[in-house]
Amino acid sequence: MDHPFDLKDLLSRIRQGDHAAYETIFNRYRAAAMSWAQSVVRDPYSADDIVQEAFIRMKDKLHQLKDDHKFAAWFRLMIRRMAINSIRGGDSRRTIVIEEMPESGPANRGRSDEIREWQEQEASAELVRRSLAKLSKQARDVLDAAASEEATPEQLADRYNMKKSNIYNILSRARLKVNDERFREEIAAYLLERETHGHPNCCLLPAPTYSRPYAFISAMIGEALGTADITNFTYTELMGISAEAFRINMPENCDWQGILTFDWSYAAYRTVERLGFSGVCVGRPQQTTVTPDIQVRMLSVVHGSVDRGIPAVIWNMERNEMGFAHGYDDRSQEIRYKGYNGETRVYRYDQLGRQTDERPVFVFGLRRRVSPPSSEDTVLRAIVDHARGKEPPLKGYVFGLDGYRVWLEGARRNTLDLSGHAYQVAILAEARQQAAAFLELLADRSRGADRRTQLLAAADCYKQVSKWFVRLYPRFPFGYGGSPANRWRDIQEGLQAAWDAEEEGIARIEAVIAGS
Structure with missing residues (x-):
């Protein structure tokens, strides 16, 4: 992977703001970065989100790397720490800062890594145990027999003298209840941490306007920036700089539900980078499941963006729709959302990413200006x-x-x-x-x-x-x-x-x- 004859030059050019050199490093290391992230989170979509943010963070922190020949090890450790942090709940403020990372990287697994992974597994197991405890004894017994003994519904019906249809209902409802409880527990832990760190428990921004077509991420980013009075990019500039004016996405037979399907995170990161901003997003096309940790990461993006005074962009909160999350209330656990049709709606935190059958949901939050806009070339x-x-x-x-x-x-x-x-x-x-x-x-x-x-x-x-x-x-x-x-x-x-x-x-x- 490493090209010793030009790596140092590429990194030097990135430090000077050369976007072409950055794209070269991105293309060269993206596959390896995905492998590093996925080895921790085990989910390709979560890994992709981590990698996208890691490349943005790498560019901001690259000046701290003292030996350019150790870039791969340094970057690998950064991604691993971010991946572990995402399992804990997705709050970027808890990520270990780069200054504390040894440049040599984790050539060998350390004892602390093993302990950390064991702690994560124990925390997950404890969450399941607490969820199961809230079921009825009959539901716990049936679910336990189905899982530990791999008993069939027919065997369970005979054992508990019940109809097979009742067994199916018990299993289905028990699994849904356990799953819902896992989401509630994860959200509760996340909100407790927010409270511990002194974050506000509510914030409501003015409802954004929709002066342009809602089908373009760049238009949504422009509306969000305009709401916060951060920039004066015109609609034409946003469409051009983002390259959305030149985009074409084609599903088979031009199926209408797939026309707006592309790698939203990739497009959003590239757009704000060329505009000179940083951002963070969660969500990938064809991601069919939303886990509690992914939901909390989405919620963290909403909180972080709104706290900065910028509405968060959300895709598919309602079917095939882009909208804004422009307020939240931790006490009632509700998000204030405005869709492209102008209606303001309220959603519970535990509905984020689980509101429609048309998954996945994509959430994008802007952070701050980090550089001048990219060159025309x-x-x-x-x-x-x-x-x-x-x-x-x-x-x-x-x-x-x-x-x-x-x-x-x-x-x-x-x-x-x-x-x-x-x-x-x-x-x-x-x-x-x-x-x-x-x-x-x-x-x-x-x-x-x-x-x-x-x-x-x-x-x-x-x-x-x-x-x-x-x-x-x-x-x-x-x-x-x-x-x-x-x-x-x-x-x-x-x-x-x-x-x-x-x-x-x-x-x-x-x-x-x-x-x-």
């Missing part, structure tokens, strides 16, 4: 990287320009989800309009004639893409008129034209980068 490289599909993969999804291929295949097979198709073209028509505006903005700021010419040419390409999507949007109610054959032909021709125009636009952006 860094943003342009991020745009090209997405177009070329260079981002964390998800099973069943295609990202970037290759999404057009999947989209067209669905149209040619007549298998498109037409509701999803309508939703997608509406989102992308708005996004590509902002892409053209962003490129024109960069052209206006450009000092070189060639760069300006290429950027304006790219902007024209994205104007054409937006126009094609406007044409592709079906007339009410999701109809195209004419024969079915004409409908599919129009969709195919429009998609191909949009694809060709966007390919040319990306080629123009690549020419700008090459000429820098």
